[in-house]
Amino acid sequence: MNQLIFISLSTLTIVSALFMVFxxxxxxxxxxxxxxxxxxxxxxxxxxxxxxxxxHVIVYAGAIMVLFLFVVMLLNLNTVADQIKTMGFRVAAMIGAGMLFLVLLASLKSTTLGTFSFPEDNGMGMVEHVGMRLFTDYLLPFEISSILFLSAMIGAVLLAKKEKR
Amino acid sequence: MEHTTQLVPLNWYLLLSTFLFCLGVMGVLIRRNAIIILMCIELMLNSVNMLLVAFSSYSGNSDGQVFVFFIMVVAAAEVAVGLALLVSIYRNLGSTDIDLLNKLKW
Structure with missing residues (x-):
């Protein structure tokens, strides 16, 4: 059952990613x-x-992709044609990415992962447990990330502001 | 557990995220629109996130999930700044084609 769900989900993921790229x-x-x-x-x-x-749904689908959608609509990019590079460059890119895939596969082949087995559901991924880790062991990075957000916000506003001529 | 054989092996997650990462690399290489390139970078970040979650879940340690949370934070900040840069580039050039940005090319 799990394997069936995994295979169907992975197929959807790969097909939509391919469609995104091409x-x-x-x-x-x-x-x-x-x-x-x-x-x-x-x-x-x-x-x-x-x-x-x-x-993931809230941050990526809800915030990041809405930003992308707004920018694509705002800049009116749907009229632009031919946004893929020339044929030679495309072949070179495919060979490069394929070589990377082969190298990573070869390194996967020599690893041994037999010690891991899927654990039973122990509530490890629930908000209770992850939140506890976040507010005890990882409190400093959590607070620093708020400063990162603040600087990103200021940077975005500064960069997107219209320059005075 | 008796139904261990029914569960997903960790290798499958490794394969899937490797494939997604290489797809993202290929997208960065073949596309000319800067927005699509940013989206391909998001895809690569997501494949790494999925691998981290898989390892954390299979090894029974929740450190990986906390790391994925921080990667999401950084990705959100990166997208905000990157899209602001793109809007500013579009305002100056009238296009987001990265082949037009060749002033630093030797």
Missing amino acids: SRKPMYSVLSLIFCFFTVAGHYILLNAQFLAIT
Whole structure:
């Protein structure tokens, strides 16, 4: 049952990611990436990481992809044609990415992962447990990330502001 | 557990996230629109996140999930700044084609 869910979810993830990379229109790319993120959230639920699944949907599908959608609509990019590079460059990129995939596969082949087995659901991914870890062991990074957000906010406003001529 | 054989092996997650990462690399290489390139970077970040969650869940240690949380924080900040840069580039050039940005090319 789990394997069946995994295979169907992975198929959806891979198909939507392929469509995102190869689609000519930016709007279709954004929409298929949103779909891809939802299937990744499904993978998180399958892995008993419920808190991360909800956070993933809220942060990625809810905030980041809405930003992308707004920018694509605002800049009116759907009229631009031919946004893929020339044929030679495309072949070179495919060979490069394929070589990377082969190298990573070869390194996976020599690893031994037999010691890991899937644990029973012990509530490890629930908000109770992850929140406890976040507010005890990882309190300093958690607080520092708020400063990161503040600086990102200021930077975004400064960069996107219209310059005075 | 008697139904251990029914569960998903960890290798499958490794394969899936490796494939997604390479797809993201290929997208960064072949696309010319800067927005799509940012989206491909998001895809790569997501594949790494999925691998971290898989390892954390399989080894019974929740450190990986906390790390994924922080990666999401950094990704959100990165997208905010990156899209602001893109809007500013579009305002100056009238396009988001990265082949037009070749002033630093030797």
